[in-house]
Amino acid sequence: MTALTKLFRTTTFRLSLTYLALFSAAAIVAISYIYWNTTVLLTQQLHQTIDAELKGLAEQYRAGGLNRLVSTVAERSETPGNSLYLVADASERRVSGNLSAVSPELWNSVGPVEFVYSRPAPGGVEQRLAYANVFRLPGGYRLIVGRDIEDRRELARMVRSAMLWGLGVMALFGIGGGYWVSRKLLARIDAIAATTRTIMEGDLSGRLPVNGSGDELDRLAESLNLMLARIEQLMAGLREVSDNIAHDLKTPLSRLRNRVEAALREPYGEASYREALERTIEEADGLIKTFNALLSIARLEAGAAGESREVLDVSALVGDVAELYEPVAEERGLVLRAEASKPILVRGDRQLLGQAIANLIDNAIKYGDGGFASGGAGSRPEVGVHAETKGGNAEIIVTDRGPGVPLADRGRVLDRFVRLEASRSEPGSGLGLSLVAAVARLHGGSLRLEDNHPGLRVVLSLPTNGGVTGNGAADHDGHLVEIRPA
Structure with a gap:
């Protein structure tokens, strides 16, 4: 052609x-x-x-x-x-x-x-x-x-002549204008087609050209570029997950095999075999939890979760989740302070948001135990969690007095299998914050890591239900849940 x-x-x-x-x-x-x-x-x-x-x-x-x-x-x-x-x-x-x-x-x-x-x-x-x-x-x-x-x-x-000349000039300008416009449009379409061929060949960094005119092709290109950026991010995440699975799961699998092999080398004894099987089950449970977390994150990022959304009060949800972590806080010698004031309504999946809040509190308890900082002479480390409204958004804020996260690592720590604890003495797979970030994106919100001076301040921001807070819910007194060690 x-x-x-x-x-x-x-x-x-x-x-x-x-x-x-x-x-x-x-x-x-x-x-x-x-x-x-x-x-x-x-x-x-x-x-x-x-x-x-x-x-x-x-x-x-x-x-x-x-x-x-x-x-x-x-x-x-x-x-x-x-x-x-x-x-x-x-x-x-x-x-x-x-x-x-x-x-x-x-x-x-x-x-x-x-x-x-x-x-x-x-x-x-x-x-x-x-x-x-x-x-x-x-x-x-x-x-x-x-x-x-x-x-x-x-x-x-004169009328016939004017009509003929007018039609002739009109045809000339019409065909010439159509030719010129078609050439410009065809050049842009060819540029878009060339970029798509480059992307199909495997270069996901390619983006459709935008000439800044703001026309429909520009708007389409901008939307497709956002989609391509998201696809590139997902593909990079997939490659990273594959690498992390190969590295992070290889160690527990090797440890699992070595423990079973060591048990087989030991002289026969029911007690030793039972201990080996119990540890094997513990390792297997940990692996299952890791795979379940990966599947949850994948479903969240694919938008296949959160179908059962409802209007819920995040203040009450924060209080309920905090009560579940009372035994954990007592064992770690922490003060867990959960404040829930007026009702704050959001539309979301109760189970997913509860899991996200639980992950944030669990991380704060693990790394905010006062081994690195103290709130003052004779005081115990404190973990705080509360909900508030800011700029039309509901914010769930979890604070601790631990070592915090360096500014350079605050973006990286949201990736899968990233753990800043070099010793890895605390149990976990490095998927907790990744799952919280995925839940936030699914609900149209965001996750921010900030400095608590000292410690870490994590903010889960969610859009409120139509910008309305405290409406449609029964009024109740704000409650304060303070969990202290015995």
Whole structure:
């Protein structure tokens, strides 16, 4: 397919031709209507003028006979204008008037008739069109009263010429404009097609070109670029997960195998075998939890979770989840302070949001145990969790007094299998914050890590239910759950 054929087959060029044809048809109809109305008006004026002339001449004829008619015609013929008069005898000789001669067809006609007559003009004689009424008088005389209508014929020629030239210029500009627009559009489409071919070949970093005009192609390209960025992010996450699974799960699987092998090498004993099996089950449970977390994150990022959404009070949800972590906080010697004031309504999946809050509290308890910082002399480490509204969003805030997360690592720590604890003495797989971030994205929110001076401040931000807080829920007193070690 040649470039010209490809250009002519574009939708833009075909639409340009269609619009040109429709506009030309509309222009022809409009010009024809105007010309027709103008012709009708001129014809009416012509007939009215000739009728008035005839009435005047008839009165003169009735008053003074042929002689009076001849003198009146001679008088009117001397007045410059487009009026034509002729009184001729039976031998076709002119008696009076400004028409010198007539054709046999006109002489033998009766009533209204169009005819061509000659008159002197600069450089010779010109032929002009006229319209007249022919009357036969007694004695073979003829009376012809008419008007020169050559201007009407010239008007018709000008209208036809203007229409043809107008259509020609319109067609030229229409086809030229369609060609120019099609070339520009085709160039952009070719650039988009080239980028998509590059992406299909495996280069996910390619993006569709945007020329900054803000037109529909720009808006489409921007939307597709966001989609491509998301796909690239998911593919990078998939590769990273594959690498992390290969590294992070290889160690527990190897440890599991070594423990079973060591148990087999030991002398037979029910107690040792039982201990080996119990540890094996513990390792297997840990692996199952890791795989379940990965599956949950994958379902969240694919948008296949959170179907059972409802309007819920996150303040009450924070209090409920905090109560479940009372035994864990007591074992770690922490003060867990959960504040829930007025109802804050969001629309979301209760189970997923509860799991996200639980992950945040669990992380704060693990790493905010005071081994790195203290709230003051004689005070115990404290973990705080509360909900508040800010800028039309509901924010669930979890704070601790632990070592915190360095600013350079706050983006990386949300990735899968990332753990900043080098010793890895705390149980876990590094998927907790990844799952919370996925839950936040699913609900149209975000997850932020901030400095608590000292410690870490984690903010889970969610859009409120229509920006309304405290409506539609039963009023209740804010409650304070303070969990201290015995």
